[in-house]
Amino acid sequence: MSELNQRALAALGELAEEPVEQTGPTSAFVYVDISSIDRETKTITEAKDLTLSQAPSRAKQRLRAGDVLVSMTRPNLNAVALVPEQLDGAIGSTGFHVLRSRWLRPDFLLRLVQSQRFVDEMSALVQGALYPAVRPKDIAAFTFTFETPAQQTRIVAKLEELLSDLDAGVAELKAAQKKLAHYRQSLLKAAVEGALTAAWRAKNTPSETGAQLLERILTERRARWEAKQRAKFAEQGKTPPKDWQKKYPEPVQPDTTDLPELPEGWVWASVEQLASESSYGTSVKCSYESNGTPVLRIPNVSSGGLDLRDIKFSTVNLGIDRSDALDVGDVLVIRTNGSIRLVGRAAAVVTNLPQPHFFASYLLRLRCVETTSVHRWILAVLTAPAGRQWLEERAASSAGQHNISLSTLHTMPIPLPPLIEQSFALTEIQDNNEAIGKQEDAISLSLKQSAAQRQNILRAAFAGELVPQDPSDEPASVLLERIRAERAAQAVLKKPRGRKVKSA
Incomplete structure (x- = not known):
């Protein structure tokens, strides 16, 4: 990482806090809440079509395509997702902190909030026992190394390349898990229907x-x-x-x-x-x-x-x-x-x-x-x-x-x-289940290793170790200072003027 980039440390609240309308629905709408997110794929898979009368009290935030949603409840579960084009205009739950930015690519931002450092820091800040959650200001205070838009593009491209291969391997492992679970059920079905012991019955008379x-x-x-x-x-x-x-x-x-x-x-x-x-x-x-x-x-x-x-x-x-x-x-x-x-x-x-x-x-x-x-x-x-x-x-x-x-x-x-046939069938089930269990353990280990590898890749990406800097780019620290100056100027313009006190 270059010396300039080492100084380009920013908080999410500086770069990803564009205003989100809190008007809620005015007619039938598509609702996105925390249960809509698939935590494995980090995508919105179960958005709900609701009438206005069905609107929950939390249905307030009007979403745009490209928004990154971060669940504030149980951040250790990392329920985060990117709002796709087809959900532009949907209504989001106030249980989300919505990250919207002019300076951070949505896919770069989505990967950032999947990093283990983000998950760990948010998990350490939870409040409440029955409903453990972080506050918007906790998410806004998360700091990271800012990259220029061009460098963000290169980082995302490299992440897509590496993680797509990893995701393909994980998909194969999960498919194998499902096959083993199906085989367990097939084994039980064959046992209680008599198919598992058909050959045994042909040779034995209890x-x-x-x-x-x-x-x-x-x-x-x-x-x-x-x-x-x-x-x-x-x-x-x-x-x-x-x-x-x-x-x-x-x-x-x-x-x-x-x-x-x-x-x-x-x-x-x-x-x-x-x-x-x-x-x-x-x-x-x-x-x-x-x-x-x-x-x-x-x-x-x-x-x-x-x-x-x-x-x-x-x-x-x-x-x-x-x-x-x-x-x-x-x-x-x-x-x-x-x-x-x-x-x-x-x-x-x-x-x-x-x-x-x-x-x-x-x-x-x-x-x-x-x-x-x-x-x-x-x-x-x-x-x-x-x-x-x-x-x-x-x-x-x-x-x-x-x-x-x-x-x-x-x-x-x-x-x-017959009792002797039960014993034979149960032994067959036990022997096969032990073999299945060993395969399941091997798959679970591979999935854990894949998850660790994913986090290693993300850590390298946001530590500036995955993609080299392009010397022709404007230094990220210079761009960050300009953004901060722009924000400061806008804050001055928005500051309300005080009323003059009339003399008696």
Whole structure:
């Protein structure tokens, strides 16, 4: 960087604060808010067509093509974008700081506000906990090395050259990610429909069919209920009344109408038939600091397994015994959430937990009778495409929340193969998922490296290291001084004259 350019240090407020009309809409309009921006591509992808009566209170700023929008909320997410020609005249949210300049190219400015230094400096200035945001004056105070328009053009051209190649590589990596996610779903679909084990069935004849397994589970289910009832009578010092076994609540049978034909040896069962118990969790307040029982919450129900890294503890004694605590064979299901994709997401307890754990009220617990593999099989069915469709079609919605009730979940049909076939299918799923996971980890690492390379390129660009200066250009420092002089002169002209005080 030349000595002259080292002194050409400017603030965004000096060069990118042309006035933006704050008149808002007067008729039907196109609205751009923070949710309209794709943070990955830094483009406006979801502008909204609204009538005047639908105008939010934040719909104030009349945008021009070439404006650079910077979200003031959660600047660490870097929701920034350039207003394209087709959105000239759109109305922007006041949640944006609009950068408009005669001296900075819009594409140069857009790249500048994507730099890590900008993101870091803005993130360090956020105010507010629930709605963390920076102020317009914080953005305006950001300093950078000013370049002449000609040098800006050269920098942008070089950035486009380098970043377009990088973007192409990132697009390929993300496409590979999607293919792997699709393969996971295809694997589950093949498993719960029987295609994954078709070759296995052709060579093997299980000693117990799916129907016989279901009958054995139902027998054990009833035996457990009767044992609990006898224990209650004994605790109360009562003799069991006549025909008390007839009060056994029979589990709901699956509705097989329009269900596909199952492979030989399989049978349809309901969730309730396979679970000896099912229940809601506790609504007791929990915190990180308390020393009560560990309580699993929605964040602990990850994709298929339990994540025990972020645990809260009950603030009071829950009074649970070992039989109440989560145990191997339990399946936890998210029953309510703002995202329909999370409702019904489940995790199975497959190993002993280090100490007794309970679960929160936003979760449901299914306690399976047969714990060899049935709990993991139910999890596979819940996660497979057909299971997700069944859950999402039956989830009730209210006030932005989606909910699957326990009674509804009980009726969910489960295709039940023989136990030995379940184990074979689940092993195949696990082995393939481990291989997929390794590929996903490699892709994630490559994406992180690409993001770091992007920032290295941007840092070099705005440090004057990417493109050499053209000695025939006017020095940036000279141009900057002229701009400052022009701004100072305009400020004097705009300064209101004071009134003369009349003498008495």
